[in-house]
Amino acid sequence: MDATLDVIVIGGGPAGLTAAIYLGRLHRACLVLDAGRSRARWIPESNNCPGFPQGISGDALLARLREQAGSFGAKFEAATVASLDRDADGGFSVASDDGRRWRARAVMLATGLADRLPELEGVEDAVACGALRLCPVCDAYEASDSAIGIHGPWEAVASHARFLRGYTARLSLLPTDVAGDAADLDGIDARILPAGGQLRFDGERCGYAIDGDTHWFDTVYPFLGCSTSAALARQAGVALTDTGEIPVDGHQQAGGIPGLYAIGDVVSGLNQISVAVGQAAIAALHAHGRLPFVPRRG
Ligand SMILES: Cc1cc2nc3c(=O)[nH]c(=O)nc-3n(C[C@H](O)[C@H](O)[C@H](O)COP(=O)(O)OP(=O)(O)OC[C@H]3O[C@@H](n4cnc5c(N)ncnc54)[C@H](O)[C@@H]3O)c2cc1C
Numbered sequence: 001m002d003a004t005l006d007v008i009v010i011g012g013g014p015a016g017l018t019a020a021i022y023l024g025r026l027h028r029a030c031l032v033l034d035a036g037r038s039r040a041r042w043i044p045e046s047n048n049c050p051g052f053p054q055g056i057s058g059d060a061l062l063a064r065l066r067e068q069a070g071s072f073g074a075k076f077e078a079a080t081v082a083s084l085d086r087d088a089d090g091g092f093s094v095a096s097d098d099g100r101r102w103r104a105r106a107v108m109l110a111t112g113l114a115d116r117l118p119e120l121e122g123v124e125d126a127v128a129c130g131a132l133r134l135c136p137v138c139d140a141y142e143a144s145d146s147a148i149g150i151h152g153p154w155e156a157v158a159s160h161a162r163f164l165r166g167y168t169a170r171l172s173l174l175p176t177d178v179a180g181d182a183a184d185l186d187g188i189d190a191r192i193l194p195a196g197g198q199l200r201f202d203g204e205r206c207g208y209a210i211d212g213d214t215h216w217f218d219t220v221y222p223f224l225g226c227s228t229s230a231a232l233a234r235q236a237g238v239a240l241t242d243t244g245e246i247p248v249d250g251h252q253q254a255g256g257i258p259g260l261y262a263i264g265d266v267v268s269g270l271n272q273i274s275v276a277v278g279q280a281a282i283a284a285l286h287a288h289g290r291l292p293f294v295p296r297r298g
Pocket residue numbers: 010011012013014015016033034035036037038039040041042043044045046047048049079080081082110111112113115127133134135138139229263264265266271272273274276
């Protein structure tokens with residue numbers, strides 16, 4: 001086991017890497033443990049990331065953030081964290097699934113979430129070319145006025161209809177369970193296709209096959225839910241909310257446990273890079289204030 005670190009950041013996506021930039025610049029010893037599956041890797045080009053008017057891919061953004069954090073002294077290890085425990089002295093013990101162990105005075109959970117994707121051959125290619133999009137706030141602008149399908153349980157597709165109707169008049173709802181009716185759509189006009197069809201991808205577009213017909217779209221947004229690794233927080237003693245989320249205070253401290261923070265998609269309702277970045281800054285500054293004061297040597 002290493003000597004005690006100031007902060008271990010679990011997760012090397014935009015949230016974790018931003019926290020590492022701040023902590024490095026606060027002269028804190030910070031280690032980022034990352035399993036390497038950031039949601040941002042799926043972003044072909046982000047056009048709402050502040051400061052990149054020409055857009056930036058998720059991979060390029062992650063590389064820049066990592067380089068920036070490294071330049072201020074943050075260290076990195078590829079690791080999947082399997083356990084997180086509180087120690088008697090108020091610190092934390094962290095262990096990876098291959099048996100490595102670390103100790104830190106504070107921990108930041110920046111483990112993000114995993115989208116439930118449709119069972120679709122070539123699903124990664126479909127996301128890469130924009131035939132399948134996962135986040136309307138992120139990229140519905142790019143799909144403006146195109147033929148858009150919304151796929152998922154009726155409740156989910158109906159609740160996203162208003163937002164996406166603001167981007168196109170060519171909107172179709174592709175329910176997985178039951179097809180509700182227009183009365184559920186609060187005055188929004190959209191085509192409702194029969195429920196229970198199958199999504200397809202032809203290399204350029206996604207289609208919805210039902211009753212012997214395939215309806216093709218420029219873009220399909222699936223809303224099939226997601227999972228988070230809130231289990232690590234629970235292990236450390238956080239009482240999750242009724243809906244399984246990590247409760248945080250105004251400093252991003254999780255479950256009222258001093259020194260434990262949760263930032264980014266793992267905690268946020270608005271899953272956006274700018275939100276993850278802001279939460280990381282708030283958490284890093286608060287953690288710095290709690291850690292032992294270290295005067296600079298003359
Ligand atoms: C297709 C797509 C397009 C998007 N476009 C945009 C956009 O244009 N603009 C925008 O603002 N947002 C966009 N988003 C959302 C954005 O990607 C997320 O909001 C952002 O990545 C969240 O950052 P995060 O650091 O919280 O989580 P992530 O980026 O998901 O990073 C979490 C990291 O934690 C790691 N991890 C998880 N569990 C463990 C563990 N037990 N041990 C170690 N490491 C672990 C993961 O491997 C991952 O590397 C998009 C998302 C998708 C899927």
